[in-house]
Amino acid sequence: MNQNDLSIFNEHESEVRSYVRGFPTVFHEAKGYKLWDLDNKEYIDFFSGAGALNYGHNDDNMKKKLLEYIQEDGITHSLDMASKAKGEFLEKFHEVILKPRDLNYKVMFPGPTGTNTVESALKLARKVTGRTNVISFTNGFHGMTIGALSVTGNAFKRAGAGMPLQNAVTMPFDNYIQDTNQEIAYMERLIDDNGSGVDKPAAIILETVQGEGGLNAARMEWLKEVERVCRERDILLIIDDVQAGVGRTGTFFSFEPAGIKPDIVCLSKSIGGYGSPLALTLIHPDYDKFAPGEHNGTFRGNNMAFVTATEALNYWKDDQLEKSVQEKSKRIEEFLNKMIKKYPAMKGTHRGRGFMQGIASDVEDLSDKIAGKCFEHGLIMETAGPDDEVFKLFPPITIDDEGLDKGLAIIEKAIEEVVTEQTDLITS
Incomplete structure (x- = not known):
């Protein structure tokens, strides 16, 4: 194919393709926090595979181990048979991650994607409790399969199901009803009131920081209150840490600062380390009740x-x-707040925490335009939120100071250009 010629994709790939429209070039090489296209143009990666590349591209140590494994004809596919590679992972995950955090979970491999782990968590909660209803939250995103879509808030994505999405009730996320702190009381009232029409749920599922939903970060006090609601009513608490987990918010699990212990945790994306498909469903032993093969998948043994x-x-x-x-x-937070103050025409507000932060703007299409300008200047960044109103900083968590500074400088340049263009349009 010709250098950076997108015609082959336009001609043969489905209209459902998405990111290629926002990043219209042909990528070929990647290392650390950088990518290069076929014209050898360099891009700083503030996208990180939508969170699947927390450690950046082609980490040397992971690549070395992978090449050695392939070279020795290590088994590639094994469903859920025992393998040396899986045993070593289970042992190390227990010793390095779970044990030091005093977390007691059995590890289930449900299939290789985030929506797989969410589906398994919902099925298990319903099986264990004998209830069908699940509470999710406004602007939550949990995957694109039918069960996961039923607990997802985005109207566009829900409509793609093409059928009614049932057995789930949406409650207001933290600060959804702004400055009221009434979300927990509202949820408790509906659960407890026999006249509310809300059946007692099997589980409550949430993201501590809503990635696709607009980088809405729950307060630690709110998370503790949600856990309390669950414990007092024998409801399972499911934390979807597919995007916010594996260090992206500053601790391995995003819920650690709240001091809570979910019954089920969903992990995917960066848990594979190298961008390789892998998902885990972490289950408190009391709820490890699937019969052998009751939930399975051909590629659960990657x-x-x-x-x-x-x-x-x-x-x-x-x-x-x-x-x-x-x-x-x-x-990052200091930089974003500086931008909000320096460019009031953005009408921006800060969102998120850790390495998933951004600015939400009330100005129509502004965030999308800023992301587009960033791409022109050699930085890849996406938008989030129900109306793509948030531009979203998602660098690899291993990025060095030089890479971070360069990326932030490009973002400021893009903001300045877009705000200037917007002002010129208004005054012309």
Whole structure:
């Protein structure tokens, strides 16, 4: 194919393609926080595979382990048979992640994607409790299969189901009813009132930071209150950490600062380390009630992902990466607040925490235009929120100071250009 010629994709790939429209070039090479297209133009990656590349592209240690495994003809596909690679991952995940955090979970491999782990969590909660209803939250996103869509808030994505989405009730997320702090009381009233029409749920499912929903970050006090509601009523608490987990918010699990212990945790995206498909459903042993094969999937035994995932856990043997993420997160927050103050025409508000932060703008199409300008200047960044009103900073959590500074400088340049263009339009 010709250099950066998109005609082959336009001609042969389905209209459902998405990111290629926002990033219209042909990528070929990637390393760390950088990508290059076929014209050898360099891009800084503030997208990180929508969270699947927390450690950046082609990490040297993971690549070395993967190549060694392939070279020795290590088993690639094994469904849920025992394999050396899976055993090593389970052991290390327990020793490095679960045990130091005093978390007691059985690990289920439900299939390789985020929506797989959500589906398994919903099915299990319903099986264990004998109830069908699930509470989810406004602007939540949990996947594109039917069960996961039923607990997803976005109207456009829900409409894609082409059928009624049932057995789920949407409640207001933290600060959805602004400055009232009434969300918990409202939820409790509806659960407890026999006249509300809301059946007692099997589970409550939530993201601590809503990624696709617009980087809405729940307060730790609110998360504690949700856990209390669950404990007092024998409702299972499911945390969807598919995007916010694996260090993106500054701790391995996004819920750690709240001091809560969910009954089920959904992990995918970056747990594979290298961008290799892998998902985990972490289950408190009391609820590990699936019969053998009751939930399965052909690709739930991705051994190459086990190899890279095991190597990636070395980043968590000490707190060095965690401290780095927390330190750089403060710099990102300071930068974004500076932009909001410096460019009031954006009408911007700060969103998110950790390495999933951004600015929401009430100005129509402004966030999309800023992301477009960033691409022109060599930075990849997406938008989020029900109306794509948030531009979303999602760098690899391993990015160095130089890469972070360069990326932030491009964002400021893009903001300045878009705001100037908007002002010129208004005054002309």
